[in-house]
Amino acid sequence: MYCIYCGEKMDEGALKCPSCGEETLQAKAQSAYHRTHKEGRYSIADHTGDFAHDDQERNKGMALMSYLPILYLVPILCAKDSPVARFHASQGLLLSVVNFIVLTLGFIFSSLGRIAYVGPVLRVVWQIALLIVLLARIYLIATVLRDKVKGLPFIGNEKIFG
Ligand SMILES: [Zn+2]
Numbered sequence: 001m002y003c004i005y006c007g008e009k010m011d012e013g014a015l016k017c018p019s020c021g022e023e024t025l026q027a028k029a030q031s032a033y034h035r036t037h038k039e040g041r042y043s044i045a046d047h048t049g050d051f052a053h054d055d056q057e058r059n060k061g062m063a064l065m066s067y068l069p070i071l072y073l074v075p076i077l078c079a080k081d082s083p084v085a086r087f088h089a090s091q092g093l094l095l096s097v098v099n100f101i102v103l104t105l106g107f108i109f110s111s112l113g114r115i116a117y118v119g120p121v122l123r124v125v126w127q128i129a130l131l132i133v134l135l136a137r138i139y140l141i142a143t144v145l146r147d148k149v150k151g152l153p154f155i156g157n158e159k160i161f162g
Contacts, residue, residue, distance in 0.1 A: 045156060047149040051084040056147065059085040063144040066092030067137045069099075084149060088140075094155045095136060102129045 001010055008019035015027035023031075048056075056063075059082045062075040066088035076093065079085035109122040136152055143150040150156070 042153050044153065045151040047087065047151050047156075048147070051087070051149055055082055055084045056149065058082070059088075060144060063088040063149075064141060067095065067140045067144075068092075069096065072096060087149065087151075088144070091140065091152060091155055095133060095140075095152075098155070099130075099133045102126065102133060106130070 001012060001014075002008065003010055003017040003020060003022065004025065005022040006017060006020040008017060010017055010024075014024065015030075016023055059075070059079055062079045062082065062085040065071040065074045066085070072089055072092035075082075075085040075089040079089070106126045109119075109126050136155075140150065140152070
């Protein structure tokens, strides 16, 4: 086969042109696939490069508010024209939904708390879940302060206001 960029002959199945160093279309498609399917869903993805730098600078306050209880409503209502604020607000809203579900389950669990063996286990599970949500908030606030845009596993892939 031949390189589509410089026309040089390449080995069959080569991922990179030996002459110009350009990746083949197949190699590019493969790495794009791995970015979205392998890293995208289960790990913390870096979206910093997906948003304009001045948008990130201008809406840092909105981004921080997205991860605080109740205050996440401010970017939802006031920064609809900013893609970066919409991203953070979507993530903040989903985090609050998860938080609400965990708290609701906590009330159900606490009424089951008197059941021997199961009660204490449920309480520990509930406390761990609350801790995870809290750590997620702290982590996301820290990434905003470091001028990064990070998407949490699962939550960061759902764009409500995208
Ligand atoms: Zn080439």
